[in-house]
Amino acid sequence: MSFPTTVRIFEMSPRDGLQNEPGELIPTTVKVELINRLSQCGLTHIEAASFVSPKWVPQMGDASDVMAGISRQPGVIYAALTPNMKGLEAAIEAKADEVAVFSAASEAFTRKNINCSIAESLERFAPVMETARHAGIRVRGYVSTVMGCPYQGEVDPQQVARVAKAMLEMGCYEISLGDTIGVGTPLKAKRMLEAVSKEVPIDRLAAHFHDTYGQAIANLYAVLEEGIAVVDASVAGLGGCPYAKGASGNVATEDVLYLLQGLGIETGTDLQQLINTGHWISRTLSRHNGSKVALARGDCHE
Numbered sequence: 001m002s003f004p005t006t007v008r009i010f011e012m013s014p015r016d017g018l019q020n021e022p023g024e025l026i027p028t029t030v031k032v033e034l035i036n037r038l039s040q041c042g043l044t045h046i047e048a049a050s051f052v053s054p055k056w057v058p059q060m061g062d063a064s065d066v067m068a069g070i071s072r073q074p075g076v077i078y079a080a081l082t083p084n085m086k087g088l089e090a091a092i093e094a095k096a097d098e099v100a101v102f103s104a105a106s107e108a109f110t111r112k113n114i115n116c117s118i119a120e121s122l123e124r125f126a127p128v129m130e131t132a133r134h135a136g137i138r139v140r141g142y143v144s145t146v147m148g149c150p151y152q153g154e155v156d157p158q159q160v161a162r163v164a165k166a167m168l169e170m171g172c173y174e175i176s177l178g179d180t181i182g183v184g185t186p187l188k189a190k191r192m193l194e195a196v197s198k199e200v201p202i203d204r205l206a207a208h209f210h211d212t213y214g215q216a217i218a219n220l221y222a223v224l225e226e227g228i229a230v231v232d233a234s235v236a237g238l239g240g241c242p243y244a245k246g247a248s249g250n251v252a253t254e255d256v257l258y259l260l261q262g263l264g265i266e267t268g269t270d271l272q273q274l275i276n277t278g279h280w281i282s283r284t285l286s287r288h289n290g291s292k293v294a295l296a297r298g299d300c301h302e
């Protein structure tokens with residue numbers, strides 16, 4: 001395979017980036033400003049909110065207010081996580097452009113994350129898919145723990161392939177493969193992708209890599225080489241997972257963009273504006289900026 005000529009970045013920071021932020025609840029105004037700034041950078045796909053139980057993920061409890069507060073830009077998709085019908089109904093009400101259902105390749109992780117088995121999660125998604133289809137809303141699917149699980153350890157690539165296939169057959173337009181705790185390495189990433197792409201065409205797959213072990217950029221390079229053309233990333237490397245202790249954020253969007261620019265791959269995103277946004281949100285949350293590119297470029301030039 002060879003590298004794709006264009007890559008779509010799916011920006012995760014307002015959802016995956018903020019859902020696990022410790023301490024006080026992040027003000028809705030900060031989330032809204034983050035999303036607006038991201039859309040000004042040229043990003044066209046932003047996961048803006050999560051309609052999950054606020055008892056489980058308190059930081060996402062203001063999802064409806066966030067969706068109501070943003071300045072929607074033409075051509076930008078504002079997406080939301082919806083684990084069940086209750087979430088979907090709220091997301092439709094909030095005018096989410098698309099939604100996402102999420103399961104995992106590990107039974108133990110699925111139980112901790114959404115309180116059911118993998119099979120039950122798929123059953124729960126069936127009415128979500130049906131209702132979203134009637135409402136004309138596209139549904140993305142996430143498979144977590146594709147390269148390792150914080151509870152069960154090793155994860156069989158064939159199991160990742162089975163769950164990904166089931167979600168595709170259910171009607172998900174794209175399956176995002178989550179290295180939830182960032183334990184993957186390039187060879188592992190390639191082997192996992194090899195197994196999954198036998199069941200799901202590569203142009204229906206996305207890479208969602210966390211950077212816990214500092215391997216996310218290397219892993220991305222490996223899967224881009226195999227033809228992956230959709231990458232999930234989070235500005236300033238914001239994030240973690242509430243049900244994956246010790247997991248750090250998604251790979252930083254700035255670092256992904258720098259890699260892609262070096263490969264001559266188009267994304268339509270402004271790197272300097274993204275760096276400024278990463279510095280701004282890191283300052284606002286009093287948080288270390290997890291982007292190496294942003295740190296190398298120094299302070300913001302706003």
Ligand SMILES: CC(C)(COP(=O)([O-])OP(=O)([O-])OC[C@H]1O[C@@H](n2cnc3c(N)ncnc32)[C@H](O)[C@@H]1OP(=O)([O-])[O-])[C@@H](O)C(=O)NCCC(=O)NCCSC(=O)C[C@@](C)(O)CC(=O)[O-]
Binds near residue numbers: 142
């Ligand atoms: C799935 C449930 C709801 C099951 O949770 P449950 O407790 O089994 O569900 P339930 O149906 O018994 O409901 C319990 C309570 O939650 C309420 N509830 C029920 N559903 C909703 C909803 N949609 N929105 C708001 N409230 C909701 C419901 O009304 C009820 O309220 P009560 O009667 O106790 O007052 C719960 O486990 C949950 O919300 N989990 C979310 C976990 C989560 O958000 N994890 C992070 C996202 S996944 C991720 O980060 C990985 C990813 C995608 O990034 C990829 C990767 O990196 O690998």
